[in-house]
Structure formats: C-alpha cells, structure tokens
Amino acid sequence: MRVMKMQAKFLEVFLESLENFGTLYGPQRKNGVLTWDRLDDIKQLVLGDEHTLIPVKKLFHPKKFSMFNFDEGGFQPDYSVIEKRVVIGVHPCEIHSLLRLDDIFLVAPTDPYYGGLRQSSAIIGFSCLPTENCLCKSTGTDIVEEGFDLFFSNLEDFYLVWIGSSLGYDMIHNREEFFEENVTHDDIQKYLRWRADRDKLYKKSFDFRNMPDLMELSHADEAWNDFGEICISCGQCSMVCPTCNCYNVTDVFDVSNTPSGRRERMWDSCMFVDYSLVAGGHNFRGTRADRLRLWYTHKLKAYGREFGIPGCIGCGRCVETCPVGINVLTVSEALISPEVHIK
C-alpha cells in the first residue's frame, strides 16, 4: 500500500477539497449527540476518539427510505437515497463493520440500495485511541488493511496517509502539494510508539476468539433465560450495533385520490416480539431468551453464512446503550463464568 505523510496544519484544507469528489459527510454534534450527517461546513466535522451514538451503517443502510414508488403502472425503483459522497472520519472498527455488512448486502443478489451507496461513497478513515468501552483489540478490529480510500493515522504533528484505492490516490493527487513521499525512519518509530501506547489504553477486553465454540456449547445454557428475564425488548442494541442489518418492509399509500404510494424499508430488530411471527399466529421466537440468543449468535458465533466470522466489531456501543446491562461483555462473561450468571 502507498503511504504518504501530511502535516497536520493542512488537514482541514485538504478535507474541504474532497468536496470535488462528493458531498461531505462526517460525525458532527447535534443537540449534544455525536451523529453521522452531511457536513454543510467542514468546521462542523468532529474528529476524535469518541464514537457516534448511531454507527456509520446509517449512511449505507438508512434507517428508513423508499425502495419503490408504486402506482397503477407497477413498482418503480426509487434510488433517490443514493448520492456521491465522501464519508470522513470512519474509525477502524466501523470500517470493519461495513466489510461485515458487505457480506450480507453485496453477496449475490446485491442489494442495489446498499450496493449503490457503497459504490458512490468514498471512505476516509481516521485512527482513534480507545475510549472507556472499546473492545476492538479483543475483536481484532483495531487495525484496518482494507475498506477505505484514504486512512489517516494521527501522529499529532503529522498524519500517515494510507492510500487504499485509486480514488484515494486521485484525492491526494488533486492536492499533492500537501503530501510528502518520504516517510522517514523516525516517522516509522513514532508510528510504532503510537501503536504500542495505544495498545496499553484498552480498559476492557473479552474472550472473543473462543466465543464461536462457546456459543455452540451454550445453546441450552441457563444464562439465556436469566438475560431473557431482564431484557425489555427495546431493540436499542440493534439500533446502535454497527452490524445489525435487519429491516422491515411496509407499503404506505400517498395521501391522494390515486392508488399510489411507496414501499418503505426501515430498521427492524430481532428483539421485537413479532420479528419471527408468521401467518396463523405461530411465533418461532416467542421468548426474549430465544431472541437474545439469536442476536448473540450473529455477534459472537457466525454472521451471514456458516463458518463466517462473528459480527461483533468491538465498538462497545451495546455496553453503553443497553439499559439493563446485556452486552457482549456480560454475555460472554456469563457463558464463561462458573458462577451464577446475573443477579
């Protein structure tokens, strides 16, 4: 991979220049909440270690959008959600989350909405330092090798800029005056020190590597019932999880005299009681314990296909969000622990 060096003072000007490659998107603070959205001004961009409340998936698998418009003539695809974008400030774990979502949405037959949003969006990754609940060291998602057009490793007075695609190269070439070819021995030493220091900052970890086996072994474990007892089926875990892909589809009529409307897609959660309900009233996952186990099967055992990798990318959002403390840490602890699971 080609790596260049950029002095920190050029960052803002360079990022602003990326407007030539699409509408700029990035984390910004809205009503006190860090959120992914369109940047009307580069000054709105918040780069840092804090992660957004809702993960970057919302830019690729939007919370709610129209898939089709329908009228008497049939269903016409609505691709208005797709636009050319440059998504700035994506942390390594979130880049991994997109690669996981690719396994679902891009595998044939490709989802044209997610696929279209992916193809028309450039990913500008940024390094970060672990915060309170980061688990990416455990899940092996603290470093990225693919899935970005440019990746900025923040070494304070300068950035190492990893060029991950030809589009990324074009972006650099567009403002090549900001970039230096020669990464010196000292720079490399500085990068290595940064990585070593970063590794020491993790406060939490879990036994992610052994979880697939443990999930198989623990299918009938009492812990699921214990967690089921306290789960309130609120579905927040699915909303904040970067690799929850489930959605529901509903038809909505326009308020008009014609039989026209749109077919909408919106996020769903396997925590909701009607998630597996079929015609005739049979519910394949009537209990919260069953639904929780499905969720954690996808996060800790396998995601998308047999022998696939688990979905968890170690962002720690479930740790921060679940109102009753069910998360990858407490679940994995309960499955490993010889003790009574939860109080």
Add this chain to the structure above:
Amino acid sequence: MTVVEAIANPFQPEPARVVRQYELIKNHRFFQVRFRDVNRAMAFSYKPGQFVMVSLPGIGEAPFCISSTPSRPGIIEMGIRKTGKLTDALFKKKDNDQIYVRGPYGNGFNLDIMKGKDIIIVAGGLGVMPLRSVLYYVLDNRDDFGRLFFLYGAKTPDEILFKSEFLQLKEREDIDCLYTVDKPTPDWTEHEGVVTKMFSCLPKLDPLNVIAVVAGPPIMYKFVIKELLELKIPKNQIQMTLERRMKCGVGKCGHCALDHLYTCIQGPVFTYWDTLHFKELI
C-alpha cells in the same frame, strides 16, 4: 445514478396476471398466475420446494410456496390460506386481475439425490402445497424415480385440498396414494386417523434407497419423523420444508434467520439431519 442501474434490483415485483382462481376449501384459494411478459413467463424456471414473493401495491408482500411443477412451464400455481391483510386482499382478486410476483427463492427439494430412489411424500393439511410440486414433478419424470408413495392427511374429508385431483391419481398404477382424515364422514372410503397410521400400509422397502419428503404443521413433524426413522431411513434422506417470516427472500432482511443460516437461502428445505445439526429449525 449510473452506478445503480448496473445492479439488477432483486426486490423488483414483476407484473403477473391471475389466470384462474377458485376456492379449494373454506378460506383456501387456488391461484394460477402468469407473468405479463410472455418471455419471462416461459423462461421462469424453478425447483419444487422453492417459493415466490407475492406483492399487492399498498398492501404488502409475503412469501408463498409454489404448488405447480416446473415440468409444466408458463403458469405458477399457489394454494393460499386466508390469514392476514395481504391474503384478504388477494382473495378479492378476480381472473385477469394484476398482482406482482418475484422469485423463485430458496433451495428447493434436492432432486438430484432423489433420482433413482423410492420416494415417500408425507403431507399434512396445507403442507401439501409445496409437496404437490414435487409430486407432479416425479410423475412428469416418472422413469427417473423408483416407487412413489403419497401419504396425505387432513382433519376431515371437507378439508382435503385438491380432493378430486388426488382421488383421480389413485387410478394410476405408478403411484400408491394413501389418504386419511382424523374425523371421517359416512361417505369417506379412505383411511382414518393421523397420517402416521398409514405407514403400516407401506411395503417393505430398502431404507437406504428411500427419500422421504415431508411438509405439514409443526406438530406433525415429530410423529412422522419417528415413523421414518423406524423404517431406518437415514436422517439426511428425510427432506422437510420450513416456514418463516420473510421480508426479502434473498438473505438481506434477516427475519428468517435460523441459528446463523437464512431460511430463504439455505432453506426452506432442510434434511432431518440439518435440524439436529443446526438448532432452532424445528
């Protein structure tokens, strides 16, 4: 928008015409549909056990198994039970009305391993819908298969789906049809009791050379599988088709997740061994 136009939209409902529809039994209707586009209609091929997504604009979309056989192309047949908003609206459709269909989806029955083998089809109630497809497929390709046994049970004679059609099948010499009802009426001349009772009527078969195909209400599987295992039929030679909630049919929406599989892709046909191997299937 050039990026997107290069990707075919797998969710695109395609216009289809209701060729014919009529009541099978109370709250169950039979639909013959055909894609409006004649080339699409004739090129539409599928495997017994696959399903389609049927749409009505403004009402919604749901999966339905195909009840016809691919050996008789051009028309898709479905037997549908009235059970919700979409089926309520479907039941109001008349001949020549427009509906929307996309598919086919799912793995379908494994026909390759059925070739040359004796086939036992066991259907309970509405479970006969996907099995009618495999039944006619075997009859239409009769020389490719060994003996054929068709066991079908319903609650009462009035609830036998395709009754006259299936009773006529008894005239054929290349199939053994065994029909039963839980509650017979005086004019009922076939078997009585649950479907498993008819297993005693089967001749001695080489179990390694038998493929069983099963579909019915969840409660039926347990008892039917017990009988099939007593016949010493290997667990991976018992094929069954499962039902799940689905919103996409192509492995994206997540609703039909089973363990880490998707019913719409790795299923809906699973073997009995699969159900032991992967938890949660039945």
